[in-house]
Amino acid sequence: MLEKALSGDKRYWTWIAFLLLVIGVGTLAYLKQYNEGLGITGLSRDVTWGFYIAQLTFLVGVAASAVMVVLPYYLHNFKAFGKITILGEFLAIASVIMCMTFVFVDLGQPTRMVNMFLYPSLNSVLFWDSVVLSVYLLLNLLISWVMLGAEKKDIAPPKWIKPLIYLSIPWAVSIHTVTAFLYSGLAARPFWLSAVIAPRFLASAFAAGPALLIIICMLLRKLTKFDAGDKAIDKLAVIMTYAMSINIFLILMELFTALYSGIPEHISHFEYLFLGIGDKTALVPWMWFSIFLAIVSLIILHFPKLRANYNLLALGSVAVFFSIWIDKGMGMVVTGFVPNPLGIVTEYLPTLPEVLITIGIYALGALIVTGLYKIALAVKEKAA
Amino acid sequence: MAVDRRKFLKAAGLVAFGVAASPLTSAAQEVDSLNLIKPEELLQEKPLTAKRWAMVIDLKKCLDHENVKDCAKACHEEHNVPFFDNPKDEIKWIWDEEFHNAFHEANHEHIAEKYHHIKVPVLCNHCDNPPCVRVCPTQATWRREKDGIVMMDWHRCIGCRYCIVACPYGSRSFNWRDPRPHIEKINENFPRRMRGVVEKCTFCEERLAKGQIPACVEVAKNDAIVFGDLEDPNSKVRELLRERFSLRRKAALGTQPEVYYLV
Amino acid sequence: MYDSPKVLLGLVIFLVLITFPIWYNIAGGTAEYVPELEKPVKGENCVADTEYMRSSHMDLLNTWRNEVVRDGDRVYTAPDGKKYNKSLSQTCLDCHSNKEGFCDKCHDYLKIEPYCWDCHIIPGKEMK
Structure with a gap:
């Protein structure tokens, strides 16, 4: 089936060439980082994780959100998702690969990455995170390939794939739960020391993932002959609406606990995030922009009449996606480090090479999605 | 000479468990002035051992800022710790x-004036329940069972x-x-590090193996830092903890730090 | 197979190209060259026999580093019962004090670049 990704019109190849160019620039930036060290990033002794780990956190969510199309289709037999299940699975594959790349570029000694499997520590959440992510990648590769292959040949898929599909549903939940445990089990960081981190991660994932799928479906409608169907898009919009509402609710829970309890170590992080501490305000405009986007999206999504207008729905989806990208990425990760455990405020902003590497990895993800979607659409076109 | 030194190092072993530090300091500098420690000699040194190493720092003596700075300098020179002029790469x-x-939990608005002038020496607490060890995905940092030192493997x-x-x-x-x-200034007896790895205090594990007390303890004047076996009821650290009130940093987190501060 | 003559020709060209250094050295008569290593200035015998050290010194060093760093076990007992401090810079280089003539010569010949010296210090050779 892979050969189907190798035939396309001029528009297709221009897009591929553009992505390769961006990947190339990112690779050059990474070579600079490889040769000079992580010192070329904005990271410091106080803020040791930043833009890369923020993307990892966000993208694990996008990967996990595939379950929002897989579950209704396979478990509840919601037929309208039949056409887009494969899109969700392929998006998950690209997201997991991006996650792994972000972990890789964040390592100080990337050539020693195998040590994680040569000397595994069963008590390290990072070890388990890499295990669940790898298995999730394999599950999705296998399921999507087998199901698409069956569709191509117009035969029923083999029986043994069903249990794996059912397994992939709790597995999707597990990858994001384990990612949340990376943060929520650390006594050193009061900002993350919260039982709602995992539920919050899942809620935001099930909003941001469907938001991205809606945008993709709309783009495919415009650019290709593929139509996901209004029924599928409307259902995704409902899922996104509920998930985003729960996400905002959980964030408010965090705020209540920190502010009402009045524990300085818990308040100070929220203070930094929303108001800034002294003249240290790097994240403040971003965070308020995220809140603004969240409010816009909630207004659009909560009125079925507004939601039914696809231009507004597109706007709402973009707003959900970027609101969560800011809040769950930089907002969640960087704020955990500010102030540091000694109460000292050191700010962080990514540097140019760091941003270029990040964009390069997103381009890699886009390339994988493009190629896989090309295959999926070609198969579906023939079958139809 | 070699015999004298061995004798001294044995004495230093005893001192580590508590006796006055002043004769130690002068004699220890003598050791430093010697060049390479020859392998065959090293084998005959008696290592300092303990069931649970711990450190007691007297805050009263930390009003002497020079003293605290000297400790840091001695440690950093001993271990080839690089100097970066900016807090980002430090x-x-x-x-x-x-x-x-x-x-911070012990501080308040009306605290005695002198606390504003204290420079607290802070370092790895060699916790009994170290969160850093728990999270490491490659076992590159671990707590040594025999004496509680939290170690780092820079190859791993x-x-x-x-x-x-x-x-x-x-x-860290x-x-x-x-x-x-x-x-x-390079110390030939200790390796450097490569970029991309984490490092921290190791309670001078390499010096203990040669029968020497940690570098910071050695240069600290007036017994400002005392080092010894927490499991030995007769050790100086236990004596100090019995006699005076002490604090540990963020003890409420349950990490069981083994660096104590006398108030 | 389509175009089998072309494919075979391509394979032959590929094989010739990647084995070129071998033919070049045979033709130039340098294939027999083996570097002459400088003998250590002192010490009667090594911590293990020459054959073993030649083939497996890196394994020994790796074992040593693990035992020293991870187990705090610093004393090595040689087959002849003699005890040594497990240290590259202090035990090995104490006899093999001519690193350039010994370690580097063979490593260069084999194009191996061990990074031991990036961190571990050659006694007396540090510029700074």
Whole structure:
């Protein structure tokens, strides 16, 4: 089936060439980082994780959100998702690969990455995170390939794939739960020391993932002959609406606990995030922009009449996606480090090479999605 | 000469368990002035051992800022710790910290004036329940069962920095840049590090093996830092903890730090 | 197979190209060259026999580093019962004090670049 990704019109190849160019620039930036060290990033002794780990956190969510199309289709037999299940699975594959790349570029000694499997520590959440992510990648590769292959040949898929599909549903939940445990089990960081981190991660994932799928479906409608169907898009919009509402609710829970309890170590992080501490305000405009986007999206999504207008729905989806990208990425990760455990405020902003590497990895993800979607659409076109 | 030194080092072993530090300091400098320690001699040195190493720091004696600074200098020279002129890339094994940063829960508005002038030496606490060890995905940092020292393996570390994230004391540093051009004076008896790995205080594990007390303890004047076996009821550290009130940094987190501060 | 003559020709060209250094050295008569290593200045015998050290010194060093760093076990007992400090820079280089003539010569010949010396210090050779 892979050969189907190798035939396309001029528009297709221009897009591929553009992505390769961006990947190339990112690779050059990474070579600079490889040769000079992580010192070329904005990271410091106080803020040791930043833009890369923020993307990892966000993208694990996008990967996990595939379950929002897989579950209704396979478990509840919601037929309208039949056409887009494969899109969700392929998006998950690209997201997991991006996650792994972000972990890789964040390592100080990337050539020693195998040590994680040569000397595994069963008590390290990072070890388990890499295990669940790898298995999730394999599950999705296998399921999507087998199901698409069956569709191509117009035969029923083999029986043994069903249990794996059912397994992939709790597995999707597990990858994001384990990612949340990376943060929520650390006594050193009061900002993350919260039982709602995992539920919050899942809620935001099930909003941001469907938001991205809606945008993709709309783009495919415009650019290709593929139509996901209004029924599928409307259902995704409902899922996104509920998930985003729960996400905002959980964030408010965090705020209540920190502010009402009045524990300085818990308040100070929220203070930094929303108001800034002294003249240290790097994240403040971003965070308020995220809140603004969240409010816009909630207004659009909560009125079925507004939601039914696809231009507004597109706007709402973009707003959900970027609101969560800011809040769950930089907002969640960087704020955990500010102030540091000694109460000292050191700010962080990514540097140019760091941003270029990040964009390069997103381009890699886009390339994988493009190629896989090309295959999926070609198969579906023939079958139809 | 060699015999004298061995005798001295045996004596130093006893001193570590508590006797006065002043004769020790002068004699120990003699050791430093010797060149390479020859392998065959090293084998005959009696290592200092303990069931549970611990450190007691007297805050009263930390009003002498020079003393605290000297400790850090001795440690950093001993271990080829690079010097970076900016806080972003900084590597620190032991350093002087303001009282309100080292002990925010003990600080308040009306605290005695002298606490504003104290420079608290802070370092790895060699916790009994170390969160850094728990999170390391490659077992590159671990707690030594025989004496409780939290160790680092710089050949193993992949530079994920999870241990830095998990440490509640900010005791760990990452080599953001190549440290080698930034080492001011090289100690040939200790390796340097490469960039991309995490490092921290090891309670001078390599010196203990040669029968020497930690570098910071050796240069600290007036018994400002005392080092010894917490499991030995007759040790100086136990005596001090019995007689005086002491604090540990963020004891409420359950990490069981083994660096104690006398108030 | 389509175009089998072309494919075979391509394979032959590929094989010739990647084995070129071998033919070049045979033709130039340098294939027999083996570097002459400088003998250590002192010490009667090594911590293990020459054959073993030649083939497996890196394994020994790796074992040593693990035992020293991870187990705090610093004393090595040689087959002849003699005890040594497990240290590259202090035990090995104490006899093999001519690193350039010994370690480097063979490593260069084999194009191996061990990074031991990036961190471990050659006694007396540090510029700074």
